[in-house]
Amino acid sequence: MIKYLNTLFLIATSFAAGAQQSSRASQIKQIYDEVLLRGQCYQTLDYLCNSIGGRLSGSPQAEQAVNYMFATIKNYGFDTVFLQPVMVPHWVRGAKEKAAIVQGKQRIEVPICALGGSVATPKNGIEAEVIEVKSIAELKTLGTEKLSGKIVFFNRPMDPTFFHTGTAYGGAGDQRGIGPAEAARYGAIGVVVRSLTLAYDDNPHTGMTRYNDSLPKIPACAISTKGAETLSNLIKNNGTGKVRMYFKQQCETLPDVLSYNVVAEIRGSERPDEIIIAGGHLDSWDNGQGAHDDGAGCVQSIEALRLIKVLGLKPKRTLRAVLFMNEENGVKGGNEYARVAALDKSTKHIAAIESDAGGFTPRAFGVEDSMAMVHFKSWEELFKPYGIEQIRKGWGGTDISPLRPQGTVLIGYVPDSQRYFDYHHTEIDTFDKINKRELELGAAAISALMWLMSEEGVH
């Protein structure tokens, strides 16, 4: 009899689980249908890119972007929309950079751009012999004797054999991140870094460099990959000591500026104290339009929330979209958001999704927390019809990382990575590189995952 009852119980619960799965599948289909038929994120991104443009922290465009997104979101009828103040750095590029490789009587102009945070060159630029290196470690081997007074040229390419281009980026990124500071340690007077991209073209890629306060700050720029090959070949063919480089940049760091994170919220009906966020960063580099990095993540996060609202779905837990300010050169917005969240002891941020890898076709979610990941695995089948093949271990994102100490489950939205570093931090990260459906499918994926976490928790 007990056995019989057990069997009945098993049938009943598996029937209930099956019914729940099927109702979840139909809610998720509603979300996807809505975005593909009546999505609004593509149009919002169009304005952000084509009418506002690059939005570096502290710039007038960043301020316009805050105002525009705030006004747009206000129209969606969320329960709360607010601005969270935060002081941000204000670095400006100044006049267009100039650079030339000088070899004998040859003078070959090459495309460069100042690295974010870099100091200017002297007014008339600098010119010095170029020493090519492939790693930070090589600096130590060469030492002050060989590097003093020179321009160090970091030229280790990203490794194309990694399938995930982010891995290749990570493997080359130290050259840009700490290369200039480390070169200064050995007396170098300037640094040129091969652009962090797998594309072979004329676009220099900017990005943040971090000085060491106990060392001199020397001007640092990125050179296009074609420029890097030209420079490297000239050194190879003419011998070390024979090739010089000239570059001029007029960037400067101004006083910090008041800016804002933009936050929209739908209040949970049963557990309003448990908060789930999705976010991207509203700032971008100044040279392009910040379309893939990270206008896409911003409009997807807002759209994820709007889809739930417009479909009349009532989340049990509180859902927020957060547009962080200053991911690119300071993470002040991400830090401030986490600081304020920690102060409010009546609520807990249980999960955070970040979309900051481009508006490309969806592939996966990466989850930092193993237990949550196992729980989410049971939802994989719900996502497979929409091209999200995997919910796996993975990194969350820069802006949500400051929430980690609060026990928040951190999740990275993972679109296809093949094209991302072609555009990343360049003049060509523009709206025309965005495919409407790919962007919308990402918004729906984030919306669906927020909805599932809201209804079924994170563990």
Added chain:
Amino acid sequence: MIKYLNTLFLIATSFAAGAQQSSRASQIKQIYDEVLLRGQCYQTLDYLCNSIGGRLSGSPQAEQAVNYMFATIKNYGFDTVFLQPVMVPHWVRGAKEKAAIVQGKQRIEVPICALGGSVATPKNGIEAEVIEVKSIAELKTLGTEKLSGKIVFFNRPMDPTFFHTGTAYGGAGDQRGIGPAEAARYGAIGVVVRSLTLAYDDNPHTGMTRYNDSLPKIPACAISTKGAETLSNLIKNNGTGKVRMYFKQQCETLPDVLSYNVVAEIRGSERPDEIIIAGGHLDSWDNGQGAHDDGAGCVQSIEALRLIKVLGLKPKRTLRAVLFMNEENGVKGGNEYARVAALDKSTKHIAAIESDAGGFTPRAFGVEDSMAMVHFKSWEELFKPYGIEQIRKGWGGTDISPLRPQGTVLIGYVPDSQRYFDYHHTEIDTFDKINKRELELGAAAISALMWLMSEEGVH
């Protein structure tokens, strides 16, 4: 003792299987590394698109493409390279088409292009009242009374809620394929078809239409999606009977032309009589460069073979790359290839892979044969590190379909589908829409699958 021996045997075989899997994984990594470091398919496609261009069957460009690919492949040192003659249709578009919507005194020019195979309009074009329909079935309801002497406008959009855009294409394709023939049945004098795309823009999409020999042949064109919306809105706002359309096209069908399939082969070392092919189609529509459709599939098929050759891998079975002529408007090349294959009783085509869905990032293989699919499933883990998430049931492709009666296992290479129909059969299917890595990853995926089938068979 027997139990002990069984255990030993199990350990030994699973160790052997494990070792084999690991050696397969390392061979596949070699294939991917080779293409990502030293791939040649992107450069070949550059020439095919930018130096030759659109390659409609029977055109001088199709002939140039045959000669160029033959010469290129000759350099790769395959065991055999040959041309397989085939007679193909020769349809020419003639002068650029013209079209306008006429409403009262308004005359709005709209972008159109003749459908492949269409007849010309009279020299000065045709002008008639437009009747909008959403389906073939609707024609019967309207009948000769309403349609005689009119221009029928097929305006059922592709359904954006399908994740796989190919499904949406299939759902709307009858309007272009048989719409003109069916409209002629009820006395219509011309047909305008909404372009088969999910993009909303000014690019008309051509493609084959098939007349019914027992009915009049009436001129048929595609209108851009923006043009279709303009036309539909004018009809809606002014009422049926108030909107006319004018169009002029000068296309014609010339006598058939001798052309060729291009075939390259590496002879198998152990079972040379078992043949595995990978192919794409070398012809394309005339209006663009045939970059994604299907220059990509051609260069990937050749590259798949070249990778095996250059790595010194010795396939047990015979491998071929086949560049089919005339997929777009006749499938004469695919039919001829299968006819010749069937004649040779000493060999058997055991498997065929077709790449004809664009050079986008790899997602899956679709296999028609269930038994083979189950066998291939055991290889899924080998492909997952490279973004091929699924080996599943699916359609092979148009050019390899004629091999079906020979029991050939038919396999479709499935790249990401989101962007494909933005470019398909238009002026903007050009080389700049190709991403080098995405193209190369596809070539490696096809190469790896050919290699696995060569070494381990198809069942």
